[in-house]
Amino acid sequence: MNDLINELYQEIILDHGREPRNFGECDPHNKSADGHNPLCGDNLKLTFLLNKDDIIEDIKFTGEGCAISLASASLMTEKLKGKKIDIAEEIFNDFTNLVSGTSEDLKVLSEEDSLYALKGVGGFPMRVKCATMAWHAFKSALKS
């Protein structure tokens, strides 16, 4: 089997793609946004509850998409739950750098993070949008 494919579809990605965690809608929530990849039709809805201390108390998503977009959304919710907004934004920056192939100067993510499994997306430039769709939804939800 090709290394690039094994790198892209690590077991954890396939697992989260098949059985996304935190799938659903937060009730209650005070932040939400839709993510959409117009090039392929994949879409998701992200909701989360931000408390008065700027901590993400709960975060969930629904939607349909490929294994990469679902796994990325699923792993994102796992990572961001319980995080303060400023840390979450740093994670966002690290993650977008990671999947677009500029992973040298990561501030908060490390190889131990499960999100690191998505690094293989860098080998498939056309799939970067799949991996970042949920993250951009998160960014725009912050502004909602």
Add this chain to the structure above:
Amino acid sequence: MDKSKFLNQNIRNDFPILSKKILEKNNLIYFDTAASSQKPNTVINETNDFYQNHYSNVSRGVHTLSVESTFRYEDARKKVQKFINAKSENEIIFTKSATEGINLIAQTFYEKYMQKGDEVILSLMEHHSNLIPWFFLRDKYGVVIKFAKINQYGEIDYNHFESLFTDKTKIVSLTHLSNVFGTELDKKAIKICNDKKVPILLDGCQSAAHLKIDVQQLECDFFVFSGHKTYGPAGIGVLYGVEELLSEMPPYQGGGGMIGEVSLEGASYADLPAKYEAGTPPLVEAHGLGVAIDYMNNIGIEKIIAHETELTKYAFNKLNELDFVEMHGGENNRNSIISFNLKNVHSHEVSSFLDVEGIAIRAGHHCCQPLMKHLGVNSTARLSFGIYNTVDEVDKFIEALHKCKEFFNK
């Protein structure tokens, strides 16, 4: 399988890109011709030659290069005219794309012949290029759009189609060959329009390089296609329209080249076809398209059709045998295009997996989101063939698909 129907494989030597290795080791198998076809040597070389030896602007100067450029540009128009058997060169308008052609018709046809509340008929399986230009008319001017239903074989429900006509129906626009199902529009759709005296536009993006096009025999009023899907360069499209309509409709864009006389008070417009060609046209690309047409004619359109039909049939049957594959559309009336899904595997995964094996297929909604919704899928994988594809390539693809299924279902 009737091997006598296949084109000689030497044809592959005409396409330099086919010797490219993907990831430095896999031979390229290009199954994405419906998105854009690859270019033969003649098109690449002639395009270079134009820039190196003949280039200037067209229809403007009187110097040698201007004459040479203009000759090539207008010669391309003649080639297109013959290729689709239009009555006159005046009926061939060069655009930048088929999409621009549809926008041109939508805007100028509305201006001349339509008003608020008038109706346009499309089908559920149009791609975005044949939807959005009409949506603009709906949003801006209150035009009503009606959509003909399609059946499970990817064909228009012609009874439903006919029932949509009213005395407010002003124009119909349909795909000549579906970019998702590969189905050809039945001539009866055109007959219905002709009987009701409603002009019909055929979107020939997928048909121009894969069917014999004769606009007079088709009896369509408008026909658009793009150069890049017919072995020519990107950036050139063709709009055919019957002279009577094109003469009556107003110009689309204003600028140089489309005028008769200009004063500060106003302008008169040039005759066809220049009336619709404001600005410096994609002249080298037009020439490249002419060369591509020569190339196809030299092979023979009938031979191209036979090759692709046989290959499509072969691939369809191979895919249809696989219990882990879900096919879209029927077996018959299918030309060069096959859409399918692997059960429980998103088309993106299929495409990425095949990509590293050197196989290029399209994954996604094919610019047909309303159709995807109708099919109840988020996206499909699509194979599409050109003259350079072979049975051997289909076999390698099927083999890779088995591996793909095993990988994602482990």
